[in-house]
Amino acid sequence: MSTQAIPEVAIIGAGPAGLTAARILQMHGIAVRVFEADVSTDARDQGGTLDLHADSGQVALDRAGLLGVFRLQARHEDQELKVLDYKTANLLIDDRPDKQTGGRPEIDRKALRDLLLSSLETGTVTWATKLKDVISDSGGRHLLRFADQTIGPFDLVIGADGAWSKVRLALSSVKPAYTGITFIEFWIDDADQRHPDLARLVGHGTIMAIHESKGIVAQRNAHGHLRVYAVLHAAEDWLAASQIDASEPHLLKRSLKTLLPELAPSLAALIDESRDVAFVRPIVALPTDFRWTHKPGLTLIGDAAHVMPPVGLGVNLAMFDAAELATKLKFGEEWDQDLQAFETAMQDRANAHAREAQEGFLEMYGRDAPRAILEHLQQRRNDQ
Known part of the structure; x- marks a missing residue:
């Protein structure tokens, strides 16, 4: 050398x-x-x-x-973490540090x-x-x-x-090996103006609503942008096996109705109201x-x-x-x-x-x- x-x-x-x-x-x-x-x-x-x-x-x-x-x-100001109930969207805990000292x-x-x-x-x-x-x-x-x-x-x-x-x-x-968990990412633009109810639901930070390894995570980004993640416990090849085209977000959204049963309507709206953009992200480590x-x-x-x-x-x-x-x-x-x-x-x-x-x-x-x-x-x- x-x-x-x-x-x-x-x-x-x-x-x-x-x-x-x-x-x-x-x-x-x-x-x-x-x-x-x-x-x-x-x-x-x-x-x-x-x-x-x-x-x-x-x-x-x-x-x-x-x-x-x-x-x-x-x-x-966006350091808050809220855990919500998967079926009701009721608040279970709100972890909110002081925005000046967090x-x-x-x-x-x-x-x-x-x-x-x-x-x-x-x-x-x-x-x-x-x-x-x-x-x-x-x-x-x-x-x-x-x-x-x-x-x-x-x-x-x-x-x-x-x-x-x-x-x-x-x-x-x-x-890296697959962890057994897949995230499917969706976007909501200008949520404060276009979807104020969803913006209030997410608040200033991140929300999680998980039940038996499935559910929803959403986070506030800058400029009123929300990122929404459907969380699934699934086989690594589930997408191919289900014959769902990942380039067709409306098909992914439809399939999630079945894959996330009993999801609270207000949480399901985070997926339903998102743009026609979706990214499937298998989590590896x-x-x-x-x-x-x-x-x-x-x-x-x-x-x-x-x-x-x-x-x-x-x-x-x-x-x-x-x-x-x-x-x-x-x-x-x-x-x-x-x-x-x-x-x-x-x-x-x-x-x-x-x-x-x-x-x-x-x-x-x-x-x-x-x-x-x-x-x-x-x-x-x-x-x-």
Whole structure:
């Protein structure tokens, strides 16, 4: 492996992890190139809202010099979580932190990506470059093979390319496994004006109405936009087996009438009144003890390293990974030892959080839901 003073660094993936790493590396005078499969920043929807935690996501933004800007853009008022009864929509518990002191303000994924992109040097991100694989040479440097070109070699390749990471394939044959839960995502635009009853139902944050591993989750995004998720406990191939065309949202909506029996009418309206747009999202996770054997000059961060069920940890851990990596690599003659130390610490941290995420996911979407999540929220309230 090259021990040159100024290494060639590539990051695969322009999500929160990859962009955070790029920003901090540039702050430290390290040139970096980011390669992203999307053809542009607006090429596809970036997903819903995020709550950034004071001990992880916000730490990363602080190290990136962006915490103040984030606080100006964040929605401090949208931290509420309401658990509703699946059949009646009656309120079971309202977990509402003080909007001035709650430590997990919300920001839409696109807004976070735009914030990070705007902080980078011009030309840092190369769009429309979908990685096929990584080719390592005998000297410990790495070539990146894309569909129409091969770029490199690089001294360090950081895989921030998500759950189905191509960089991870150069380090491990382990792949994420289906959790048994599928989300079907729908959108409602301008809810405050067009659907005020639904806007009031969702309130300022997130609602959950789960019964026996099925139900509804809805969350408020910026500008009155609501994201609605039908939650199903289903076989991985249920969509193909049911012969439902995922590109026909009205067919999905019709099928959910049967798949979500006895759902309260006001909750069903969140699906019925949504736009004719739908995304089927099987929830996957890596094993809670996932690790890989170190390979000089190759590493993973974020979902590429530890994709886990969505319980509010993923992006926070991803950004913290990025900040830890970018601040602790000194790029002296023994910098690969720094990389190994980072990986060991990250894997220890990720394994612990993966177990926590698995337990939290079962609380939210297990067969006895919502009992476990109600007990958890009540205990947290009692401890305050």
